[in-house]
Amino acid sequence: MTRPTTLGALRATPHQHRSVKEELRTNLVAALRSGASAFPGIVGFDDTVLPQVERALLAGHDLVLLGERGQGKTRLMRTLVGLLDEWTPVVEGCEINDHPYAPTCTRCRRLAGELGDELPVAWKHREERYGEKLATPDTSVGDLVGDVDPVKVAEGRTLGDPETIHYGLVPRTNRGIFALNELPDLAERIQVALFNVLEERDIQVRGYLLRLPLDVLLVASANPEDYTNRGRIITPLKDRFGAEIRTHYPLEVSEELVLIRQEAQLAAPVPDFLLEVVARLTRGLRESPSIDQRSGVSARFAITAAETIGASALRRSALTGEADPVARVCDVPGVLPTLHGKVEFEMGEEGREQEIFGHQLRVAVAETFRDRLRGLDLGGFSNRFAEGSTVETGELTRGDELLDQLGTIPGLAKVLERLDLGDAPSHGEVASAVEFVLEGLHLTRRLAKETVDGVTYYGA
Incomplete structure (x- = not known):
């Protein structure tokens, strides 16, 4: 007009x-x-x-x-x-x-x-x-x-x-x-x-x-x-x-998750269950007595964490030639040290920052694992280690290498369904789901884990 x-x-x-x-x-x-x-x-x-x-x-x-x-x-x-x-x-x-x-x-x-x-x-x-x-x-x-x-x-x-x-x-x-x-x-x-x-x-x-x-x-x-x-x-x-x-921070994990999805600019795909881990980690830090809650834990913490986890997957692809980079649980611990500047710790916690972050991350993964896979039979995963075999993974282990070590896993389809990965997930998404289950089994005391020089071994 x-x-x-x-x-x-x-x-x-x-x-x-x-x-x-x-x-x-x-x-x-x-x-x-x-x-x-x-x-x-x-x-x-x-x-x-x-x-x-x-x-x-x-x-x-x-x-x-x-x-x-x-x-x-x-x-x-x-x-x-x-x-x-x-x-x-x-x-x-x-x-x-x-x-x-x-x-x-x-x-x-x-x-x-x-x-x-x-x-x-x-x-x-x-x-x-x-x-x-x-x-x-x-x-x-x-x-x-x-x-x-x-x-x-x-x-x-x-x-x-x-x-x-x-x-x-x-x-x-x-x-x-x-x-x-x-x-x-x-x-x-x-x-x-x-x-x-x-x-x-x-x-x-x-x-x-x-x-x-x-x-x-x-x-x-x-x-x-x-x-x-x-x-x-x-x-x-x-x-x-x-x-x-x-004003206030998001009151529910679901709201934090919506915020991360809305604001994060991801360099590589980060599955929803891993974004949920980031949301629970952020919420856990906001409730931790080791963190100065008067300063708060900004929503930018969760957004930056999700973006850095995606970047870690892209880095793995560039270094190893992985054709289908998708973020996995192993990408999370490596990005946490870069986020220390976004959190203020209470007096007396100097030197324990990494320990506090590690504890809150384990809690976040365990809560997400229980919430997503509650009641599901994961015997197909744990039976794989019954004879003392191990699986090697890490932030520089390609997804297809991880899947080749495990072979066919009974019950995997139901896990993928619970994790909202669709009817035809990519190899990277399947590898991400498998590693998430292995970490969850470890945190619920059903699987041993050892990390040496950045390489993680899951076993009986």
Whole structure:
């Protein structure tokens, strides 16, 4: 559809001027009534966080999201853009996105007086109406609100001319959504500059007699104040936010699994049961007394682990010529040391990091093994070792080599069915399932295991 390019043409359409919060409210109500997802890609918040966010938006409140690292706060803030109208009119060339019906800056008011219905109109997509700033200690008031532009002064304008102002990020997001990440990191004297934005909905720049009624939704994220040493949200600023919403990690293993599938970019296939092991490992670390739970275990831990396990399978393929690289249980222990930096251990646990990771991994594999293969007759696997034979495997053992050592295994088809590997699994998937069963039998004390120089031997 051709969009109007002048004020007069815009007045001839049914378009109505709404504030950004009215816009968000109307579109959210429409989404709720239609049953459509208003927050695509957000996992595990359906019954906890999202209802609170919806109430805050419907009430027209600015909000702050409190939660440990890697809980999806930034992702949630960015999905709010989808609740804005796809296109909105602005005065062409306006730095702060003035609406043609109600211009507020000096330049746009002057143009509206001079041009009348010929005032040029441009259109902005909703993706252009979102601004985001990571709050760092060196952030200034000028960055957020604005300051005098020395270049404009040098061009001949006087210091008293309001058009010498260079607008900051907040006014440049006028008629949109402004997100401030890690709000406590912002110096307290800078937080004071946000008072007027949140309450009086305007800004003040140096000594100018300037009042810009801003139309903006302000969303901030923060870590819980009771353990952050970097700063705090000052009390008057907290009071000006309409809603304070606490986020959390996925409450169920199934939700963690959905998140991993959604976010991980895998270099080689990683079977679902192995992703479930990663999800249970992440959950186990979050519940472990050896881990500093005030810091948390980010969802990025699980995502990175899954990606690295896939990369390990691809590495095996490159080194051994394996034609069908699929991740196996043997790929997991080798990637854990690279993830130490994502977890903070309690005082007194120094030197035990690998031991703690190893224990949690064994628990995760055993739980997944019991959950997936409970009640299944695995005698075909254990009988293979009745006469004292062994099977050799490892991260550089090809899948076909592993399968050749075992030969035909009674009951394998039922195992593959339980592990959701389909009617025609590849050799790599079969090898992954077989190794998972061998590890599960070992962890349930039905099979011995020994690892020497990176090579694992399963036997009677």
